Amino acid sequence: MSNKQLAKDIVKNIGGKGNVVSLTHCVTRLRFVLKDESLAKKAELEKLDIIQVVQQAGQYQVVIGQNVGEVYEDVMDVLGDIKQNPTKNGQKPKVMDQVFEIISGTFAPIIPAIMGSGLLKAVIQMLTMAGWLDAKSGTYAILSATGNAVFYFLPIILGVSFGLKLKVNPYIAATIGAALLEPNFMNLVSSGKKVVDFVGIPVVLMNYSSTVFPIILAVLLLKALDVLLKRYIPKSVQSIVTPMLELILVAPITMMVFGPIGVSIGEWIAKLFAWAMVKNAIISCGLFGAVGIIIVAFGLHWAVIPVIIMNLASQGFDPLLPTVQSTGFAAAGAALGLFILRKNNSKERQNALAAFASAFFAGITEPVIYGIYFKYRKSLIYASIAGMVSGIINGIIQIKATQIAGGVFTIPTFKPAFGYAFSMLVAFGLSLALHLILGVDTKKVQPSQDDKKHIDAKVGQVEQVIAPVSGKTTALSEVKDEVFSSGKMGKGFAVYPTNNNLYAPIAGTVTTVFPTKHAIGITTESGVELLIHIGIDTVNLKGEFFNITVSEGDVVAQGDSLGTVDFTKLVENGYDPTVMVLITNDAKFSKVQEEWQSEDNDSMLSITV
The missing domain is CATH 3.30.1360.60 (Glucose permease domain IIB)
Structure with a gap:
């Protein structure tokens, strides 16, 4: 495709x-x-x-x-x-969702540049150690400049990225970052003076190359000032006056206030990490190796990536990254284990092999996390155990990363390389062994459609769908929402409810219960995918007035209780309580026909497989 x-x-x-x-x-x-x-x-x-x-x-x-x-x-x-x-x-x-979304949106675009530069620096180091590159040559100088640039000019690059994320002029943000590295300012820093004055105000001189937090604070100030200035400065002169005022205010304030604060924050975090990785390295690395998978799965790794980048930029190494990579090699072992175990499921083997390649060769674990761990809990447990053991080894040997990329080809860039290789072999091998010895199934896994199409379906089988609530049944075309009435979501019918009880309209497995409780998905053994959508625009209620008693994975018989909904409250709050029943994959069946049996609650669909 x-x-x-x-x-x-x-x-x-x-x-x-x-x-x-x-x-x-x-x-x-x-x-x-x-x-x-x-x-x-x-x-x-x-x-x-x-x-x-x-x-x-x-x-x-x-x-x-x-x-x-x-x-x-x-x-x-x-x-x-x-x-x-x-x-x-x-x-x-939510505030935390916004914070992590901003962090990921700021750092994700620059990760490729940091990975590429880190690998280049590692290659230069290996070539020099092998005697193939002279450290005094022009080639060495040019390659080193290329590898070091992203780290040295990090305030400028982050200024652009963070500015874009906050929807403030990224070039003004970059200019502020550049002011912190401009030769005149750097000459003051290298002159030996500790303090100079700006219009009579003392400015503590610091080297802002390779720093993260000063420019972050500066762009936050820039955003606030930009909103304020655009509110009061006439539009006719905004394009000229606003940028000048932003530069003349934000750059000096950063040097006087936010710069020293940002540097102090960075140093404090670095010292905290150093304490954790030196005094309690075994515990810290083992713990992170065990929970690192969960951290990545929920996007919480973006909270530590800025610190890792800061460590690489300022110290040239980071002690946490090796354990991050431990979870990657454990993931590769999990994927290979599933590939071996799933001999009769070509679709799952194909996905497992792709996930293995992603984790083993590139250190990217999301395909394993979402394609395997979320499906097989035992797999997550095995990989967490392997990651923890490898993390403990990392802590004992005191392994350090010199760049941010992962995968098997980056092994020589870690220090010591042989210790790192041993630790990753443990993560990979232990995860693979646990999968092969103990297995992953918590329930029977069906063969893929490619191997055994419609294994549970009998040609000509008819599925009957009853109304999920008592009430007046109407055609789907009568629903006051074009998305449903047009049939775009699938064939079905609607019910205007007369009591609060909600029942399963068909037997099957509950595959979806939306967080807001207003929609429930059920899939039958013959492959019918049914959606119960309760009310119109009721997603806005965020679950209020809904008491759904089933969860994803529950098996229900036709007529089983799914919970209750206070339809009276829905109406009182201005919502249409109509319940829609939809066959979302109706095109796959030879016949989906309405069969009105009464004007109460016995309306049904018949679906011919």
Whole structure:
């Protein structure tokens, strides 16, 4: 499947471009913010050439893999001009979600430059040690300048990235970062003076090359000042006056106040890390090796990436990265183990092999996390054990990273290289062994459709769907929401409820319970994917008035209780309580027919497989 076709299918199955509020991407994931996540067809998405679908931190994430950048561009072509506003339905994101989203959005774009530069520095070091490169040659100087540039000029690069994220002029932000490294200022720093004055105000001189926090604080000030100035300065002169005032105010204030504060914050964090990695290295590395997978899965690794980058830039090494890589090699072992175990499931073997290659050769673990760990809890436990053991070894040997990239080809860049290689072999081997010896199944895994199409379905089998609530049954076309009434979400029917009890309209497995409780998905053994959508725009209630008693993975019989909904409260709060029943994959069945049996609650669909 081409990326362009994949992009079209993704947009179609997330509810169409009209359901997209914003889209960004990281190293492996498309990160959508959707107006209504219940309109997305998760099951259909996961049948595409993707790794996994994840819903977290207010985002609907489609895990693509290493070619996510190319797919992102094609998806953006399909979406057209959408407003990149990471909110939905007027809801304000949680503060911590916003913080991590800003951090990831700031550092993710510069990671490739840091990885490339770090690997280049490692290559230069190895060539010099081997005697193939003269440290006094012009070649050495040029290559070193190339490898060092991203670290030395980090305040400028971060200024651009953080400025873009905060929607403030990135070039003004970069200029402020450049002012901290400008030769005249650097001459003052190297002159031996500790303090100079600026219009009579003392300025403590510091070297801001390779720093992170001073420019972060400076751009935050720039954003606040930019909003203030644009409120009071006439638009006719804003393009001239605003940039000048921002530069003349923010740069000196950064040098006088935020610069020293930022440097102090960085030094304090570095000392804390040094204490943890020297005094308690075994405990610290072992603990991180055990929980590192969870940290990455929930995006919390973006909290430590700035510190890792700061350590690499200022000290030339970082003590935590080797244990991060331990989780990567443990993930590779898990993927290879699943590949070996799944001899009768070609689809799962294919995904496992791709995940193995991503983790083993590039150190990228998201395909394993979302494609294996989230599916097999035992696999997560085995990999965590392997990561912990490897982390303890890292702590004992005091292994350090000299660059940020991972994978098998970067082993020589770690110090000591042989100790690191042994530790990664333990992570990989132990994870693989645990998978092969103990297995991963917590429930029977069905063969893929490619191996045994419709194994549970009998040709001609008829599935009956009853109403999930008592009430007046109407045609789907009568629903006061075009998305449902048009049939775009699938065939079905609607019920205006007369009591609060909610029942399973069909037997199957509960595959989806949306966090806001307003939508429930059930999949039958014959492959029918049914969606119960309770009310219109009720996603805005964030679960209030809903008491859903089933969870994802529960098996229900037709007529089993799913919980209750206070429909009276829905109406009192201005919401249409109509309950829609939809067959979201109706095109796969030879016949989906309405069979009205009464005007009460016995309406049903018949689905011929």
